[in-house]
Amino acid sequence: MPFLRRSPPVEGPAPDPEGAARSSAEPVAEGAGEGSRPPAEETAQGAGQEAVAPEAVAQEAATQETASEFLADPTPDPGTPLAESLRPGPRGPGWIGAAVVVTALVSALATFLILAGVIRVTPTPAYGVTLLGINAALVLGLVFVIAWEARVFLHARKANAAVARLHSRIVGLFSLIAILPTVLLAVVASVTIDRGLSLGFTDRVRDVVLKSVEVADAYQENQCQSLAREIRILVDDLTRARPNFDRDRAWFENFLTTRATNLGLPVAQIMRGPTDVVARAKIDVLKQVRLPSAAAFEEAATSTDPICLLPSEGRVFAALLRMPAYDDAVLMVQREVSQLAIDFPGVSRAAAAEYLTYDSLRRSIQITFASVFLLIALIALLSAVWFGMNFANRFVAPIRRLINAADQVASGNFYAQVPTKKTSGDLAHLGESFNKMTQELRRQHTGLIAANDLIDTRRRFTEAVLSGVSPGVIGLDAAGFVTIANPAAERMLDLESEALIGQPLARAVPELAPVLAESESRPRALQQQQLQLTRSRGERTVTVRVTSEQAQGTSRGSVVTLDDITDLVQAQRSSAWGDVARRIAHEIKNPLTPIQLSAERIRRKYGKVITADKEVFDQCTATIVRQVDEIKRMVDEFSAFARMPKPAIAPNDLTEIAKQNLFMMRVAHPDIDFAFSAQGGAGSAEKIVAAFDIRLLSQVITNILKNAVEAVAEVPPAELGKGKIALSLAVEDGFAVITVTDNGKGFPVEGRQRLLEPYMTTREGGTGLGLAIVSKVLEEHGGGIALNDNPAGRGGQVQMRVPREHGPEPSAPGPQTSPVTTEEKGAAPTAPRIAEMHA
Structure with missing residues (x-):
């Protein structure tokens, strides 16, 4: 359709934006809920x-x-x-x-x-x-x-x-x-x-949007009013020219054209119907004239006011007005306006509607x-x-x-490896380094295990050697602390391993301090000294050697060896004194007989002749004979020591021999209490069989009992009280142990072991061969002797050991074979005891 009639502008209250917003928001909120x-x-x-x-x-x-x-x-x-x-x-x-x-x-x-x-x-x-x-x-x-x-x-x-x-x-x-x-x-x-x-969405923007609609409508309204005013002017002019319409149609059309041109109307037509044109202006500015619809034409034919027609397409406005002077014909005029005037109202209206919608x-x-x-x-x-x-x-x-x-x-698994990827970058390099490290650790661990096994084997071998050797071996670190000590060293020093390991040796054994200090001052030289160590088992002669271990000019420790040479020294001295005794017996005994015979001959030949000082003469000759006898006795003792007969060892009853010797001493010294025990029972008659020479061992027991009697006699009666001597027999580790205990003066604290050497005596007039002969007899039997203190208090104790079975080789006496009664620590030293043995 060519034209649409313009509707009047809408007037009334504006829509409520908040209400619209609420009405629109409610379904959204419900849709956002969990239930909907x-x-x-x-x-x-x-x-x-x-x-x-x-x-x-x-x-x-x-x-x-x-x-x-x-x-x-x-x-x-x-x-x-x-x-x-x-x-x-x-x-x-x-x-x-x-x-x-x-x-x-x-x-x-x-x-x-x-x-x-x-x-x-x-x-x-x-x-x-x-x-x-x-x-x-x-x-x-x-x-x-x-x-x-x-x-x-x-x-x-x-x-x-x-x-x-x-x-x-x-x-x-x-x-x-x-x-x-x-x-x-x-x-x-x-x-x-x-x-x-x-x-x-402010009020100002809202007003601007709504005003734009009003402006667009006002623009269109202005166009319609302008066109209506001009169409009225044209109708009035044509009404006055009505007589010419009938007389000269051509002049009329020219007049219509002129007036339309003057009014700026490109189209002007007098019509009696939608398609019946009576007259028109000859302008034809518009390429195409759009005719009104029948409805619009009928409305204009019945109205006295101009009707403005808005274009539905294009940009041409039209106006219709009835002409009563021309038998109610209708004048139609058209004018073309800008496209903005056509589009702006619709755009403004649509924008306003959209704005209101968004606002709501x-x-x-x-x-x-x-x-x-x-x-x-x-x-x-x-x-x-x-x-x-x-x-x-x-x-x-x-x-x-x-x-x-x-x-x-x-945890000890050196086979651990980590997988690596090149894409890991530095971490991959770290993993590769770790794998190389574990491989190297595995190789070193294997080598360390092999080396440790070798070291352990050598250590066990060394420990076996050290535990089996007789010398004492002590290992020291660079600071002088004990790191290792074999059992022989512990026995020599009379110390447990707990009291020795980890302790400074100079503090644990003060006797070794001088030789250790000398070794420290001269680390490259071998230090060797001979010391006397007094322990619970007696005084022992020990050779001490200190060897320093050097590494790159620095001392890494030292090794101390201890050799107990007590028996060796004693044997050397016994051998030397035996040789001296043989020389004395040979050089002295031969001239003694002529001297004695000569003195007796002088006394017999000249005793009757000499009258003056006869008593002196007899006394002198008697003295010569007596002293020669005494010298002969001493020479006989030397000879006996030098030529000790080989014992005839055989199984014998030791209990009976001990009782016989004790009986003789009890009869000879009734003022002393003698006690006997065997196997720990007082007065026991239990038979103890051992391998010994009856004559020699009886002599040994007799002389030891005699020495005990002499030791008791040397104590003043007021101090002594009642003399006591006890003889006991026991069996220990295959040995028969003979123990003689007295309450006499006892043995000296120092030099006690030397009393067993020949010609060592503390009694005036003694030869010093008694205990030496006893020690040698026991050595010949394969036993030994130990000089101890009385464990009950004052006095001494002698322990003698005799094998119960005779072996092919006699064992050397010493702490390894002789049970030693330990001297009570802190006990006061006893007075020196004279230990002599008379033949």
Whole structure:
């Protein structure tokens, strides 16, 4: 249709924007609730659940494998490939998490482009809800993926797995880095949207939009009024020219053309119907004249006012007015206006309607788009967290393998190896270095084990040698502390290993301090001294040698050897004195007989002749004879010591021999109490059989009892009280032990052992051969003698040992074969005892 009639402008109250906003926001809010979720969102979540099901199964398997990686025994079987034993198990379908993250990022980017206007979409509430639902579903997917990953490393941290704390710190750091800018961006975006929408929907902007509609309508109204005024003027002019219409039609048309041109009307026609043109102006400015509709023509034929017709197409305005002077014919005029005058009212009206619609939905739009921005921010945040966790997993995995391998090495498994990947960068280089280190450690460990076995073998051999040798061996460190001591050294020093090991030797054994100091001042020289050590078993002669161990000019310790040469010295002295005795017996005894015979002859021949000083003469000759006899007796003792007869050893009753000798002493000295015991029972008659020479051992017991009697006699009666001598027999370790104890003066504290040497005596007139002969007799029997103090108090004790069975070689006397009664520590030293033996 060519023309549309213009409607009058709308007048009345403006719509309530807040009410429209409430009415539009309510369905959005209801749609956002849990009970009335839109179908699209439900469908999206249903699809998400169906996709999560296989992921959950795979992630569960990954969790079990990861937990087994953290908690399993890290020590692999040496027979299996170690790289495979340390390689972590698969973590499950990690592509599911990556797919969820990529999808979420793509959705967030598309949403941002829509909001930015790059993708032109009308932001309606329904469309916003759709975007909201899609992004919410993806956010839930991201939360699930991240929660699953977090569950894995939280379980590892709870199990105190390797680098679990570092893993948590890296994830926390990445999460913090992602949270701060994302939250800031979301807040800024929300505030920007709110401020932007608020500025666009102020009262001033609203007035401007509505006024633009009024301006457009006023413009069209102005065009219609101008056209109506001009058509009235033209009708009046034509009414006056009515007589000429009938007389000269040509002049009339020229007149119509002239007036239309003057009024600026390109089209002017007198019509009696929609298609019946009576007359027209000959202008033809318009290419095509649009005729009015029949309805418009009929309305104009019945109206006295001009009718303005708005163009439905094009930009031509038309006006119709009835002409009563021309038999109610209708004059139609048309004028072309600018396109803006045609389009502006429609555009203004549409813009105003859209503005009012947006104004009514402003609150719901703000909420929807703020939610979308929040979801975009959450997607960015959760994606960054997932990337951080993924990076942390890839970063700590080589470190975890390295720590697990290091724990295996610490537990003694030197076959541990870590798998390396070239893509790991410096960590791969670290793993390769670790593998080289474990290989080198394994090689060195194998060598150390072999060397340790060799050292242990040598140590056992050395200990066996040291425990079997008779000399004492003591090892010292550079500071002089004892590091090792064999049993012989402990016996010589009378110290337990606990009191010796770890102690300074100079403090533990003060007698060795001088030789140790000399060795320290001259470390390269061998130091050797002969010392006298007094211990509970008596005084012993010991040769001490100190050898320093030097390494690069620095002392690394020393070795002290102790040789007990007491028996050797005693044997050497006995041998020397035996040789002296033989010489004395040969050189002195031969002239003694002539001297004695000569003195007796002088006394017989000249005793009758000499009258003066006869008494003196007789006394002198008697003295000569007596002293010669005394010298002969001494020479006989020397001869007896030098030519000790070989004992006739045979099994005999030691108990009977001891009783006989004790009986003789009891008869000879009734003022002394004599006691006898055998096998620990007083007065016991138990028979103890031993291998000995009856004559020699009887002489030994008699002389020891005689010495005990003499020791008791030397104590003043007021101090002594009642003299006591006890003889006891016992059996110990295959030896018969004869013990004689008295309460006499006892033995001297120092030099006690030398009393067993020949010609050593503390009694005036003694020869010093008694105890020497006793010691030699016992040595010939394979036994020994020990001089001790009386364990009950004052006095001395002599222990003699005789083998119960005669062996082919007699054993040397000493502490190894003789039971020694230990002198009580702190007891006052007794007075010297005269130990002599008379033939």
